[in-house]
Amino acid sequence: MEHSTSAVNWQPRNIPKAPGEMLRNSLGHVARGADGVLFFQWRQSRAGAETYHSGMVPHAGRDSALFRDVVRLGDVLGRLGELRGSVVPRSRIAILWDQEAGWGTALPAQPTSLTYLDQARRLHAALVDAGVPVDVVPATDDLDGYDVVLVPTLYLAPEGTADRLAGVVARGGQVVVTYFSGIVDAANRVLLGGYPGEFRELLGVRGEEFAPLPEGGTVTLSDGSVGEVWTERFTAVDADVVSRFTSGPSEGGPAVTRRRSGGGSAWYVSTRLDAGSTAAFVATLLDEAGIEPVAAPAPGVELVRRVDGERSWVFAINHTDEDHTLAVAGHDLVADARHESGAVVPARGVVVVRED
Amino acid sequence: MEHSTSAVNWQPRNIPKAPGEMLRNSLGHVARGADGVLFFQWRQSRAGAETYHSGMVPHAGRDSALFRDVVRLGDVLGRLGELRGSVVPRSRIAILWDQEAGWGTALPAQPTSLTYLDQARRLHAALVDAGVPVDVVPATDDLDGYDVVLVPTLYLAPEGTADRLAGVVARGGQVVVTYFSGIVDAANRVLLGGYPGEFRELLGVRGEEFAPLPEGGTVTLSDGSVGEVWTERFTAVDADVVSRFTSGPSEGGPAVTRRRSGGGSAWYVSTRLDAGSTAAFVATLLDEAGIEPVAAPAPGVELVRRVDGERSWVFAINHTDEDHTLAVAGHDLVADARHESGAVVPARGVVVVRED
């Protein structure tokens, strides 16, 4: 997929990339399996709608910091040539994605104004910060091999989703379903008898009424978590109550529940946990499933491994203003330098270490 | 008129009713003369535009808190059957209402962006808080029998309004006209010679220039009141100055005036008093007119009486988080319990006492 060397041209205010940001973005793609880096556009247009969209050769020409950064990226990619054909191993954790569910949540006259992407992104960001790569998979996929499956706001669940998720639980896995999931059938008719119709049995809950929050509103949970956007009035029919709402329109009722079954668990999260609460929740899940990070993690540092059967490479992409130490011995292909005990990933920098 | 058991579906964020809110809303209607309670919709739609509008039987079915609340409402209404045919006695105080005036204030290129309803609602809310039921009457009505008549922002006054209001004053009543009233004739032509053309003689004032406030701006008055939205540069030609503007674009000029005549008074309020200042102003009016509340009032507690010639019932609807004591002896039809000296109206609760 194309990206940009610096500013785009379609925002009200198009802010250019900071030094090093283009390299980090590019290697973020390579880390996840790309064997090339594609930009729109080669030469920045002299005229037309995309005149002020950045390119590899800017209006100023080749004598420019931006073009020198592009050349430097070429150098780095040259040294990364040995990764060609290597892959990111399949993760043990998946996030389900379904564009039809996204369209469904955006229909008129829904209970509240939701953005489908928000909850998926928040879960994804928490996993990135935890140093754990995650597979984003179509909701229709076979889920064999996944030990943790996250189901953000799947308003319309494709046929058989509940069965596939039940299979994960039966194998001892962790399944997490968040609010406003499994509400309707393929004709957008509500599944009656209590929300979420498609997942009521899987989760052991029965919802009676949606209780969205006012613009900017938050609620507190009994475990100290904070919820946003949405709450729900529901009962834990056949599930443990992990936390309750301690404020807001569903105060006193369950907020997060867990139904244990066959060694696994099906969790229901009936509110949008804020970033910190999501991080804590994700840490619990990873602990339950025994999933380890690529290396010791730090918020804002992406950690990904590529392998080819014989060798392996660890990408550490540091989006923070602090240096980060990656406790991996090997050869850093970005700086073309060897690290015996651990590589320092400079603030806003990247290392790609071929592991010994 | 239909209302809803809980959430509607046409707001950006549709927040459900809190426990007890549906009963309070329903009995608010009954208190004012309704002999029934009507909801849209019986069964919550399974599909269509109103899928997420609440109903009497929610998607979850009859085993739900909401349906149990509806059944409880039915029980209460059963006990209220004895009120059938009783009425709310005509009030001694009226608010004039005219939809054409509302449309007129919303025309393009008016002096400022006004919402016709705001001023009427603020006056009404102050009377509710004062425990005094008020009649909302068409501006074309005969005003016989009213001792206080409130005229919020009647941009276009129906023919004869000034004469009808003068009749109230002549009988010793209190008339209150607020800003931007009586400005135009039925063809939307300004009545020349000084604002408000239709009411200049009645009020004894002569306005020269409108001076609306910037978005969110306020002004202070010499009696400590606070004005919003609007001020006016006018002179008290034949009226007492009750308070003056002490800040803002009309600083130094009159703000509230009173023309005494024939034992009555015609007041002009040239700004939108804030809620606290409106409460104080309304208290003065009630005192002048000798109008007593239904019972000892409290802000947030609606008090209304229905009568049938032989019996009377007092509704006390508590929208606050504090218990309220209603000093009325009789039988409470909601709790089906007798109160010898006074009924406690629980926080967020309702009592309907058949008076001894």
Add this chain to the structure above:
Amino acid sequence: MEHSTSAVNWQPRNIPKAPGEMLRNSLGHVARGADGVLFFQWRQSRAGAETYHSGMVPHAGRDSALFRDVVRLGDVLGRLGELRGSVVPRSRIAILWDQEAGWGTALPAQPTSLTYLDQARRLHAALVDAGVPVDVVPATDDLDGYDVVLVPTLYLAPEGTADRLAGVVARGGQVVVTYFSGIVDAANRVLLGGYPGEFRELLGVRGEEFAPLPEGGTVTLSDGSVGEVWTERFTAVDADVVSRFTSGPSEGGPAVTRRRSGGGSAWYVSTRLDAGSTAAFVATLLDEAGIEPVAAPAPGVELVRRVDGERSWVFAINHTDEDHTLAVAGHDLVADARHESGAVVPARGVVVVRED
């Protein structure tokens, strides 16, 4: 050009003029050469789209403060009759104006949302506060006779502009070009090789990338100035660096530069200096060019002189809440009073002194 005696009718909230404001506005026009004062409308419309636009005779009629102010203006204008035919001397300082450049900055998909007028107005306001009248001239004009030429955001420079500006510098003048100027040719094609293509040689700078700021963002400069809206990543190829960005997306790079040549200077200002920083910058320019104010200046007091070859008149228009002393001896035509040593210009007032 017509103006208004008080409120207009086309804003969401149309606030009337404060006492004295109409006289100040009117004499502001006369000060700059008007030989008359024109209002829309004579009688305030009784009906139609401009009903609530002010006029000379308001709805209230001639018995009104507003009409008395109009009559007073007539008295003052009568005494100013002797100015007829006098002129404002050509200034030594000019601001270039070009409507096509304004349209160009408003095209879709530009680097950021700019308002062409803002930068021109800020420079103009700084000169008014400095007591220095400025000519606003078409960008296509001959610039002979100007010792300081300000070029705010001239996105598309008319043919020959750079040469005309270079001529000013060659004569020992000061030229100031601000950000996003000289970017494209008449077909809206970017001038390649570094920004600003049209002015690169004149200014001795070479821009590589635009770096606009987020909504409401500011940056600091090494001389304590504050920049808004825009920054730029550029190098001073043949110019002195006057100040550098000390924060923001262009941190470390030059912010304001100066290329000295032939006794004159060409300045480049690559950000929108805030009001205080613009005042300081303008003070430096005036000092370099040896331009003196009409009289001792004060922020918020307009000072302009008209002359007819024999006589001269100084206008001092005080928009502040403090009295101002104008150190000019002569006869004040507004108050019809003689000032031997200096005239007090009352807060919110005006004097027009025929100089001895």
